[in-house]
Amino acid sequence: MQAVIQLDSKQQPVQRNSNTKSPRHIEIMDTTLRDGEQTSGVSFSASEKLTIAQLLLTEVKVDRIEIASARVSEGEFKAVKKITEWASANGHLDRIEVLTFVDGDTSVNWMLQAGAKVMNLLTKGSLNHLTHQLKKTPEQHFEDIAKVIALATSKGLQCNVYLEDWSNGMRNSKEYVLQFIDFLQTQPIKRVLLPDTLGVLIPSEVYQYILELTSAYPNLHFDFHAHNDYDLGTANVLEAVKAGAHGLHLTINGMGERAGNAPLASAIAVLNDYVKEVKTSVVEKSLYSVSKLVETFSGFRISANKPIVGENVFTQTAGIHADGDKKNKLYFNDLMPERFGRERKYALGKTSGKANIENNLQQLGIQLSGEDLKKVTQRIIELGDRKEAVTQADLPYIISDVLDSDTIREKVHVENYVLTHSKNLRPSVTLKISIEGESFEEHAQGDGQYDAFMNALKKVYTQKGLELPTLTDYEVRIPPGGKSDALCETIITWSFSGREFKTRGLDSDQTVSAIQATQKMLNLI
Numbered sequence: 001m002q003a004v005i006q007l008d009s010k011q012q013p014v015q016r017n018s019n020t021k022s023p024r025h026i027e028i029m030d031t032t033l034r035d036g037e038q039t040s041g042v043s044f045s046a047s048e049k050l051t052i053a054q055l056l057l058t059e060v061k062v063d064r065i066e067i068a069s070a071r072v073s074e075g076e077f078k079a080v081k082k083i084t085e086w087a088s089a090n091g092h093l094d095r096i097e098v099l100t101f102v103d104g105d106t107s108v109n110w111m112l113q114a115g116a117k118v119m120n121l122l123t124k125g126s127l128n129h130l131t132h133q134l135k136k137t138p139e140q141h142f143e144d145i146a147k148v149i150a151l152a153t154s155k156g157l158q159c160n161v162y163l164e165d166w167s168n169g170m171r172n173s174k175e176y177v178l179q180f181i182d183f184l185q186t187q188p189i190k191r192v193l194l195p196d197t198l199g200v201l202i203p204s205e206v207y208q209y210i211l212e213l214t215s216a217y218p219n220l221h222f223d224f225h226a227h228n229d230y231d232l233g234t235a236n237v238l239e240a241v242k243a244g245a246h247g248l249h250l251t252i253n254g255m256g257e258r259a260g261n262a263p264l265a266s267a268i269a270v271l272n273d274y275v276k277e278v279k280t281s282v283v284e285k286s287l288y289s290v291s292k293l294v295e296t297f298s299g300f301r302i303s304a305n306k307p308i309v310g311e312n313v314f315t316q317t318a319g320i321h322a323d324g325d326k327k328n329k330l331y332f333n334d335l336m337p338e339r340f341g342r343e344r345k346y347a348l349g350k351t352s353g354k355a356n357i358e359n360n361l362q363q364l365g366i367q368l369s370g371e372d373l374k375k376v377t378q379r380i381i382e383l384g385d386r387k388e389a390v391t392q393a394d395l396p397y398i399i400s401d402v403l404d405s406d407t408i409r410e411k412v413h414v415e416n417y418v419l420t421h422s423k424n425l426r427p428s429v430t431l432k433i434s435i436e437g438e439s440f441e442e443h444a445q446g447d448g449q450y451d452a453f454m455n456a457l458k459k460v461y462t463q464k465g466l467e468l469p470t471l472t473d474y475e476v477r478i479p480p481g482g483k484s485d486a487l488c489e490t491i492i493t494w495s496f497s498g499r500e501f502k503t504r505g506l507d508s509d510q511t512v513s514a515i516q517a518t519q520k521m522l523n524l525i
């Protein structure tokens with residue numbers, strides 16, 4: 001017997017969990033302004049930090065932000081002060097955090113002067129780091145930490161504690177880590193922050209270690225902090241949440257030291273789609289604009305294929321995909337661009353099929369006959385073959401060029417040319433052209449390459465006893481938003497035998513597009 005498989009005519013996002021319990025809130029702490037700023041070569045100004053902080057708290061709606069390390073510099077101090085002043089006036093002060101050190105009263109005083117209220121105290125989460133960097137015993141370290149926490153608490157500060165290198169601590173000195181957490185249970189702290197400082201963990205280990213701690217210490221709040229050294233940052237935060245972590249540390253665009261941290265946008269999308277029993281307060285629609293803002297402020301460029309926020313991630317290039325989408329959204333997944341304030345695009349180039357081009361035409365409100373659509377498709381494929389980037393904005397120009405050429409019978413054909421442009425020498429051209437099947441070759445110089453081309457052409461026409469029109473206007477345009485590799489349209493106005501007419505050429509090279517326009521003119525006179 002044959003199985004009958006039914007498909008929804010419009011595929012809906014998959015409901016992966018029918019759990020009816022109200023979802024568990026995962027606290028999102030964004031550390032773009034602290035760990036993200038540890039990206040090599042990145043430094044935010046105080047005003048930039050304030051703008052990003054405001055956006056994160058009020059538009060993106062992360063729960064908390066970490067904005068600096070204490071003691072770093074005078075500039076950092078001013079930035080923290082600026083943010084805490086704004087946060088204090090707007091009721092956000094308890095959402096602002098600063099990384100501090102086990103250094104007696106130094107970091108505490110820095111925090112107090114900067115007006116910050118929540119400290120993320122950096123301690124040693126592995127015996128290896130404790131022994132070799134601080135050169136202390138666990139007992140000495142716990143004593144120092146207890147003193148800082150007592151002082152901070154007495155001054156009205158709230159404490160969270162980072163166990164730096166915790167992941168290696170779990171692998172190689174678990175007894176120390178557990179002893180440390182036992183000690184933390186006796187302290188007036190709010191959260192235990194578990195960093196995979198060197199990004200060494202794989203997802204199954206994250207799950208195992210976090211589960212061990214959330215099971216053994218159900219009264220403690222654990223944040224997980226991933227690094228992306230093996231490109232596992234997002235996978236690791238997903239496992240941490242599944243294992244019961246209460247909070248995550250993320251950064252915009254995955255900025256951060258070395259390979260960076262787990263990226264905010266990817267982490268939020270995967271949690272929303274795959275862990276239905278949890279929720280965050282982050283607004284998906286704001287993720288793209290905050291990514292762009294941080295990219296601009298930091299100068300740290302993200303790749304076009306960066307999930308959720310990269311330029312290309314909602315662009316279909318293959319003709320087959322565009323065709324499937326047109327028929328029944330066959331190549332959509334749950335990551336609908338509209339969720340993130342973005343739109344689906346269909347790229348134009350050599351892999352474009354008709355459906356792809358039709359999609360673009362539809363978006364521009366242009367309709368073409370089947371025959372014209374074929375010609376336009378052919379032209380786009382030719383341009384793509386020459387590695388030319390074709391954008392939606394180029395389409396009207398391409399259409400007008402293709403349909404224009406089509407109505408002209410070709411009696412004159414520019415067969416070959418060599419254009420030269422050298423320093424301190426006049427541009428020159430060697431031109432081979434056929435007129436009604438007869439070939440001519442000429443060489444000429446000019447004030448520019450196109451001028452040289454026209455001079456060679458004049459020589460041929462004079463030799464043939466023919467007259468050329470006068471060029472009365474020459475206009476060059478690039479489609480709106482064009483880049484350096486964009487197409488270039490040249491429109492030339494000619495005057496001949498008392499009438500005026502225009503011809504148009506289109507190419508990524510300006511001189512070539514002018515030559516195309518000229519060839520059209522030669523076939524019209």
Ligand SMILES: CC(=O)SCCNC(=O)CCNC(=O)[C@H](O)C(C)(C)COP(=O)(O)OP(=O)(O)OC[C@H]1O[C@@H](n2cnc3c(N)ncnc32)[C@H](O)[C@@H]1OP(=O)(O)O
Pocket residue numbers: 035069070071072073099100101102103122123124133134164195197
């Ligand atoms: C989780 C993370 O990403 S950790 C990132 C922490 N943030 C930073 O490092 C911010 C940038 N750092 C800085 O600006 C500086 O390193 C400062 C201001 C913190 C300290 O500067 P300096 O006094 O010049 O010390 P330097 O950077 O050379 O060395 C670090 C010192 O801190 C000590 N240290 C390391 N970890 C800690 C800690 N958790 N608490 C206290 N001291 C620590 C080191 O043992 C070393 O001390 P030593 O000089 O007595 O040997």
